[in-house]
Amino acid sequence: MIKAIVPFKVVNPKSRLSTLLSPEERAELARLMLRDITATLTAAGVEVELLTTQPFEWDSATVVVSEKELNPALNDYLSATDNTVLIVMADVPLLTEKNVRDMIDSPADIVICPGRGGGTNVQLIRRPDRYHVDYYGASFMDHVRIAEDNGLTYEVFDSFNVSSDIDEAGDLVELYIHGKGEAAKYLRSIATLDTSKGRVKVVKEESNLRAVRIPGKTVG
Amino acid sequence: MIKAIVPFKVVNPKSRLSTLLSPEERAELARLMLRDITATLTAAGVEVELLTTQPFEWDSATVVVSEKELNPALNDYLSATDNTVLIVMADVPLLTEKNVRDMIDSPADIVICPGRGGGTNVQLIRRPDRYHVDYYGASFMDHVRIAEDNGLTYEVFDSFNVSSDIDEAGDLVELYIHGKGEAAKYLRSIATLDTSKGRVKVVKEESNLRAVRIPGKTVG
Numbered sequence: 001m002i003k004a005i006v007p008f009k010v011v012n013p014k015s016r017l018s019t020l021l022s023p024e025e026r027a028e029l030a031r032l033m034l035r036d037i038t039a040t041l042t043a044a045g046v047e048v049e050l051l052t053t054q055p056f057e058w059d060s061a062t063v064v065v066s067e068k069e070l071n072p073a074l075n076d077y078l079s080a081t082d083n084t085v086l087i088v089m090a091d092v093p094l095l096t097e098k099n100v101r102d103m104i105d106s107p108a109d110i111v112i113c114p115g116r117g118g119g120t121n122v123q124l125i126r127r128p129d130r131y132h133v134d135y136y137g138a139s140f141m142d143h144v145r146i147a148e149d150n151g152l153t154y155e156v157f158d159s160f161n162v163s164s165d166i167d168e169a170g171d172l173v174e175l176y177i178h179g180k181g182e183a184a185k186y187l188r189s190i191a192t193l194d195t196s197k198g199r200v201k202v203v204k205e206e207s208n209l210r211a212v213r214i215p216g217k218t219v220g
Numbered sequence: 221m222i223k224a225i226v227p228f229k230v231v232n233p234k235s236r237l238s239t240l241l242s243p244e245e246r247a248e249l250a251r252l253m254l255r256d257i258t259a260t261l262t263a264a265g266v267e268v269e270l271l272t273t274q275p276f277e278w279d280s281a282t283v284v285v286s287e288k289e290l291n292p293a294l295n296d297y298l299s300a301t302d303n304t305v306l307i308v309m310a311d312v313p314l315l316t317e318k319n320v321r322d323m324i325d326s327p328a329d330i331v332i333c334p335g336r337g338g339g340t341n342v343q344l345i346r347r348p349d350r351y352h353v354d355y356y357g358a359s360f361m362d363h364v365r366i367a368e369d370n371g372l373t374y375e376v377f378d379s380f381n382v383s384s385d386i387d388e389a390g391d392l393v394e395l396y397i398h399g400k401g402e403a404a405k406y407l408r409s410i411a412t413l414d415t416s417k418g419r420v421k422v423v424k425e426e427s428n429l430r431a432v433r434i435p436g437k438t439v440g
Contacts (some may be wrong), residue, residue, distance in 0.1 A: 098376070114380060117390075118337075118397050118413075118420040137415040140397060156398075158319070160334060163380040170337075177338050177360060178376075193338075195357040200338040 004086035006050040020169040024045035033093040036181035042102035078128040085125045092121045093183045109152035113162040114140045174200040224306035229231045240389040244344035253313040269396035301351035305345045313403045314381035329372035333382040334360045392422040
């Protein structure tokens with residue numbers, strides 16, 4: 001059985017969404033994106049493990065705790081296995097079961113799914129013995145180079161769903177419009193879509209904004 | 221033979237790239253993106269027509285001139301045909317021959333390729349008699365609704381390549397990193413990639429910036 005490792009930040013997740021969402025809303029959205037992703041992976045027949053920096057309870061996955069930074073923690077994980085590994089970022093809630101199955105069907109040694117802005121959102125690694133990861137910055141280019149340097153074949157996986165990572169407030173529009181899971185439902189319950197001018201964006205409804213600005217006032 | 225209609229702005233194209241590129245650079249980039257797209261469509265066996273608001277010469281395509289706005293001009297075009305039509309935006313230079321063939325292979329009445337931020341970048345329309353387009357704003361949602369209202373089946377086409385429209389300076393990173401055609405080559409010749417902090421972005425090289433700011437100084 002193919003295993004997926006999903007790095008997940010337990011404390012103060014998705015901090016760059018703070019321009020729009022409160023800490024509680026960010027935590028809930030992160031939790032629901034993780035739930036959507038683990039459900040999708042499980043449905044595709046993949047066993048899910050979470051990588052965290054501290055203990056964390058999650059009903060449908062084993063939790064691997066490492067105090068190391070993301071890259072060394074993942075490279076430790078790769079060093080310890082001979083099996084095919086999927087590395088899935090926790091902020092790609094549009095990922096579908098078909099996406100996962102298509103990656104698994106690829107004959108390439110490494111399947112690299114680009115994120116927007118030069119990132120890497122999902123990788124399928126059939127040769128963990130001859131590969132390592134290097135996230136941050138233009139990681140897509142680094143991962144292509146690492147595959148080539150190690151004589152591995154790679155496929156660039158062409159998917160809008162997988163490329164859509166929810167990192168900044170501007171990214172929420174993809175989840176709002178295209179999402180089918182719990183995270184999208186939650187987002188639509190706390191925010192709305194502004195299509196009035198220029199690029200479409202997700203905004204807080206006026207009543208919601210007031211509630212955030214002057215907590216308690218509506219009660220007293 | 222399936223026809224593609226590609227709306228193209230002849231005068232002052234891609235004005236939202238002016239934060240990074242000069243008018244001449246924007247015109248050249250727009251021309252090369254159009255060249256890449258028409259070459260891809262032609263290679264996939266599609267006949268290309270350009271839709272412009274004024275006469276324009278293009279060696280590999282018929283030019284259809286309409287003084288109307290985008291939506292009525294395209295809807296006039298759809299009304300005048302019974303054949304399958306592809307509508308392809310002129311700023312999706314990552315579009316591949318495989319993407320076009322996969323769209324054509326879809327059994328759906330309408331294939332809708334989302335752009336980022338709720339847009340629609342490419343559509344394949346098998347029933348122009350029962351469909352109309354409505355670009356601008358969250359056009360993806362509008363197009364889904366129009367298909368449903370007219371009892372047509374639709375497929376949402378899941379492609380990073382097709383979703384990557386080059387509209388603002390921040391979008392250029394996708395072309396710079398993933399592009400394989402003439403537009404990407406040109407962009408790499410006039411700009412560079414800044415991976416120093418936060419989101420990766422395309423910037424002008426210092427020498428280039430100076431050349432733009434004080435033209436002539438390097439000569440005298």
